[in-house]
Amino acid sequence: EVLLLESGGGLVQPGGSLRLSCTASGFTFSSYVMNWVRQAPGKGLECVSVISSSGDNTHYADSVRGRFTISRDNSRNTLYLQMNDLRAEDTATYYCAKDVSVHWHFVGLADYWGQGTLVTVSS
């Protein structure tokens, strides 16, 4: 059974930093592209970042580029999202999602999702 467990969310002040983690099990983590998708309260979905299986390739939404960094540790089956210079508009539930793809080609199709971790940016 594929399981994705996010952690690291919480309350942070504007301008602050937070690191999200996603621990994966039930599949060969090192083979698959991985995604971070967020959802602001009462709003729709936004793909924040995507990383290739090796970690060599990354994609960021314009809204977070230069502030967020995606990474992975395949030896620990863990995906990360380092979030710096946080803003009120970054308040959202952040989902870790497994991609169907093993290649860096038209990525972003997510077949398994975690339950999400809530990030609240407020003073």
Next chain:
Amino acid sequence: DIPLTQSPATLSLSPGQRATLSCRASQSVTTFFAWYQQKPGQAPRLLIYDASNRAAGIPARFSGTGSGTDFTLTISGLEPEDFAVYYCQHRVQGPTFGQGTKVEIK
């Protein structure tokens, strides 16, 4: 970026009725296109990928059609568990979601 526009924003229907949801891309995304379902308090669930293929475990009442810029999700006979929000998504020049269509009980 290739934005997606979903219509309608809300669809009010009764159980047993047919639901037709639309999504339009501003330029062609060929068939790199998907539909997801999300229920309150839950993560999204993949329904349809590559425009017309049902994901594992998805009932046959869900079907997807389209290519290029215009796509449709049809639910042929709404079950009580189908009332939810549905998002379309493409993965050309970066994955992008539509704003969602809420299917509510009339």
